[in-house]
Structures are given as C-alpha cells and as structure tokens.
Amino acid sequence: MAKGLLKHQERQNALSLLGKDLTRRASSKCELCEASGVSLKIYEVAPVPAEPDIEHCLMTCDTCREQLTHFEKKPKHMQADHWRCLGKTVWGEVPAAQVMSVRILRQMSEKYPWAAEILEHVFLAPEIETWVEQTD
Numbered sequence: 449m450a451k452g453l454l455k456h457q458e459r460q461n462a463l464s465l466l467g468k469d470l471t472r473r474a475s476s477k478c479e480l481c482e483a484s485g486v487s488l489k490i491y492e493v494a495p496v497p498a499e500p501d502i503e504h505c506l507m508t509c510d511t512c513r514e515q516l517t518h519f520e521k522k523p524k525h526m527q528a529d530h531w532r533c534l535g536k537t538v539w540g541e542v543p544a545a546q547v548m549s550v551r552i553l554r555q556m557s558e559k560y561p562w563a564a565e566i567l568e569h570v571f572l573a574p575e576i577e578t579w580v581e582q583t584d
C-alpha cells in the first residue's frame with residue numbers, strides 16, 4: 449500500500465476519535481451552515497496540525513464540504529448564496545468556524561457587497577485574526 453494512503457488512513461482514524469466530542473460541540477448540526485438531520489463529517493481548518501486537534505476541526509455537512517473544496521481550488525465555483533449563513537456563524541463561539549467564515553467572506557466580498565458588509569461589522573479577537581492569515 450502506498451505510504452500516503454496509509455498516512456491518510458491513520459489520520460482518519462485519529463480524527464474519528466474526536467468525532468464524539470465534535471458532535472456534542474456541534475449539537476449534531478453543521479458548524480458552518482447549521483444544517484441539521486444531515487450527515488456530518490470532519491473538516492480540518494488550515495494550518496492543519498501534525499496531530500489532529502479538535503480546535504482545528506469542524507463538523508460540516510456535505511454541501512459545505514463541497515463548497516470548501518471549491519474554496520481551496522476553484523473559488524469561482526462557489527455558490528455565494530449558500531454562504532449567507534456566515535453572517536451568523538462568524539459571531540459564533542467556535543474559533544475554527546469563525547476563521548473559516550472570515551476566510552470565505554473575504555473571498556466572497558470581492559464580488560458580493562453583502563459579504564463585505566458582514567466583515568465590516570464583525571469583531572475579531574487578535575488570535576482569530578492571526579489564524580485567518582495562517583493558511584499553511
């Protein structure tokens with residue numbers, strides 16, 4: 449078996465150990481768009497630490513995860529309307545969710561005034577601001 453694949457497997461196993469605590473933190477809802485009653489999976493917020501860290505994890509629905517893949521590779525394919533939910537998420541208590549919200553909103557704000565408006569009003573703690581800038 450390829451080494452990369454084995455590593456991926458180990459990562460998934462380690463992440464799955466966090467699943468229970470994450471589900472509790474998320475109240476079984478997507479931590480970005482609050483979708484409930486859907487299947488949730490872990491998304492790791494960059495920069496991804498060497499060992500999986502619950503503070504870098506988000507429980508996310510399939511729709512959000514698909515959008516996040518676009519965010520990383522083809523931002524043009526993102527559906528802006530899906531992300532209007534971030535106007536609420538960005539004020540949440542989970543740092544990783546705040547960080548992703550700001551990153552996505554900054555991307556969106558180049559084209560969408562509503563995103564710029566949310567960013568204008570949001571208050572970010574200095575450590576959140578620092579994390580937002582650290583993308584690798």
Ligand SMILES: [Zn+2]
Pocket residue numbers: 478479480481482483508509510511512513
């Ligand atoms: Zn979602």
